[in-house]
Amino acid sequence: MEDKTCATCGRRIEWRKKWARDWENVRYCSDACRRHKPNDTDRALETSIVELLDRRAAGKTICPSEAAKQVGGDAWRDLMEPARRAARRLVDAGTIEITQQGHVVDPSTAKGPIRLRRV
Structure with missing residues (x-):
């Protein structure tokens, strides 16, 4: 299976x-x-990630905190784990990659700081 x-x-x-x-x-x-099925905030984080990456040059990365700040304003820290979940869903959709130290990593096992980039 x-x-x-x-x-x-x-x-x-x-x-x-x-x-x-x-x-x-x-x-x-x-x-x-x-x-906790994905809600409006989760969808807003996914959209924010895609929009932020669209504004960057090809191959450039963003931190999930950038999407959290865009969606959550002053309460962005509460959105850090939801932003990482949104990133993992986008990896599954084939939209982005998650990297650590410039290398693509498995989103299910990545621990610590991550960066996001377009596939």
Whole structure:
């Protein structure tokens, strides 16, 4: 079976025997993600990431905090994890890549500072 990507957090969902009967319908990696489906703020973060990257030269990167600041204003710090989730969903859609130290990384396992760039 092929792995899937969580519709909320964008992390990889590995096939497990417990989902064998219903694998086609699995969309979320956890109950928490099932409860927090992407909302207007999440969609605004995705749009912000794409718009910020469209304004940059080819191959240039942005930090997820730039999208969080654009969407959240003074409360941008609360949007850092939602911005990272939005970035992982955009990676799954094939729109962007997540990098660390200039190298493309797996969005499901990346820890620490990340940068975002167009594919």
